[in-house]
Amino acid sequence: MSTSLDRLIETTQALLWERGYAGTSPRAIQEQAGVGQGSMYHHFRSKAALAQAAEERSAAELIEEVRQLLDGPGDPLDRVLAYLRLERDILKGCRIGRLAADPEVVADHSLRKPLEDTFAWISTRLTGLLQEAQAGGQLQQGLDPRLLAATVLAVRQGGYVLARAASSTVPYEQAVEGLTALLTARRT
Template identity: 50%
Template sequence: MGTRDRLIDSTRELLWERGYVGTSPKTIQQRAGAGQGSMYHHFTGKEELAEAAIRRTAAEMRAGVEAQLTVPGTAFDRISAYLRREREVLRGCPIGGLTQDPDVMGTPALRAPVEETLTWLRERLTRVIREGLDRGELRPPLDPAATAAALVATLQGGYVLARAADAAEVFDQAVAGILALLAAHATGW
């Protein structure tokens, strides 16, 4: 792994652990094993590096979601697999957690990949739900966009509840609850 990649990966981890303000260039450099000159050779500053880190995290998240939502099975099965996938629940969502960081949300270049990713996730889940309705796997009345928004809100809220309780089981309860509601619209249940 080259210096640029080490800087990005170190920043990704630090943003997830500490947020934007708590992630200093010096800490990034130390974790990456890179000098100040190397950092500024690859990036104009902390903001550009943070944007690259957020975009890489977002790309990995999208690839993982896409892999789970394109496997064979019904719409309910695919959504269930995505919601129940293994996660580091008590660390929170590496993208969703950034919405709580006022410096990220107040900086257009940093906010953009967060907003784009959460919008993409809602739209991707909307398509899966719509496919399920079209194939007769899900029964109306079920609004695909509203249901997708509820799924994403449950995931993000589940992270918050689990972190507050210091118990991953709370996240699992939130997922089980939203899946029970979705199952009421699934055929064959």
């Protein structure tokens, strides 16, 4: 039995993922959550405050999912490649990255921060694994792990954009395969 607070946050998570911030109205949240206006504003002073809570929960869930993969078995480079290939619902896009399209999110520090923090966390973890891979001779020397971590993140985020534009998962899969081939080209 979920509380009205939980239902508000979960509904807002789903609506933000599908429609973004501008496209998510307080009325749609209330209707889908089955929660009245008074109850919503009892829990959250504004749509922005509720959206921030929903973003923070989505970010925590995404980080937990990625953490399990990056801390999993296999050598460091394989774990980076597994992250790159991590299958979610590709045509749905990234629950965090898609919010960067919203001007209101980008302009508001509290709404933007969960996005920045999530990508920074993943980037730091990827950098560490790529450093390990280099030390272990799986990744060629002379490449900067910090830059490659940004490339890995960008290929996933951009892959979602290309897939949605084509209404097909193919461009996403091609972009990931292309980067995988480059990262493993000199594997010893």
